[in-house]
Amino acid sequence: MWSVDEIVLRNSDQPRKVELILSSHSANEKLLCSTAAELEDATQPQVCCFVQLPFPLAITEQERFQLKAGRADRIAILSFERWRASVSDDCRLQIDPIPAEASIADRGLFTQMRVFFQNWGRHQYDYPNYLEAITETGLREQPLNHSFRQTGRVPTGVATGPVSYGDIRTPSYFEHELTQAIEHEVTFVIDRFLESYNLVALDDLRPPESHLGLFVMLAPGRVSYSVAPRPVAATLLSNAVVPESVNGSQLEAALRFSRRDLDRYLRRLIAMQRLARQGEPELAAIGCVSAIEWYMNAALGNDVGKPDRRSKPLWRCMESELFSSLPAQLKNRIEQIRNMRNDLAHGSPPERLSAGETRTGALETKEVVATAIELYRTMQMRMSKSSVQR
16 A cells, blocks of 8 residues: 655655645545555556546445547546535634435535546557656656667757657656646546436536646656646635625615515515526526416415416416506516516527526516516505505
């Protein structure tokens, strides 16, 4: 079994990399050591890419999956662990693996993902010579090309820049090139895996715009990355969206009323507005119109809760005496959102990659909610006036 001291020693020429990996919680010491041992015991030479997904997956630690990565002859083996980020009593960030239970609800859950590759292309020919260049105290610079290896000379200034056929290739450049190739390949692997996972799990998980906790172990104990790993902890914090400023006069008027619980209608509207902010404006708009329809039926005395009763559609409710006398502007807005609901319900489904965008010419969810609240306010005022007249 490897120790973290052995890994640090193997990266003596780049000590800062191991330190950043551990300090950013891209992996812990146990995971680094176990992966190094796994690569060492593999029957075929492999490399491992570490990456973190800012959400939990319903997969057990024992399950591993294979999929084709890029070219048809390239296979990636995927391994997953469920981890949790928490804050200790002394305000220190803690990230630890947790048992992959069937169902769990907790804060700070994310997935530690490892992707194992066998080298491909020219990498598989240079890789044995690269392993020879790795010592217990770091990387020894020497030509990887067989013809240049026989001369024993180490040219200078060849560790950076493009490499053409016949050029001298050194271990440091090989690390840089292979790391970039693996990072590019992992992007494809994650996208393809989540497409299949979402289909089976009936979920809508999407990878972050840039990878989290990404680094590569190119050989047992030897780590590398193109850019410093991004900590996953920041993405686990809830994003707060500050809405537009509320109308001060309206808030002041609302504060004059006695404290009361919101009824089911208003709670439904607020929930739909929250759903729209989460990127589902079409579903939120349909939910708002359904709430309006339920509210009108309740006002007309239609007991839609009984199995032998059916609610009237919105246009039939608008023909009733109670709602036909609404202000003309409000009736026009209700008619517009009714037509919009029908277009969404019976038209083609929206493109989910652009779910946050509303259709051209369609009312925004905020306007639909405002119309629903205006209907509620108008009906409440009418009921207040009728009770006073009595």
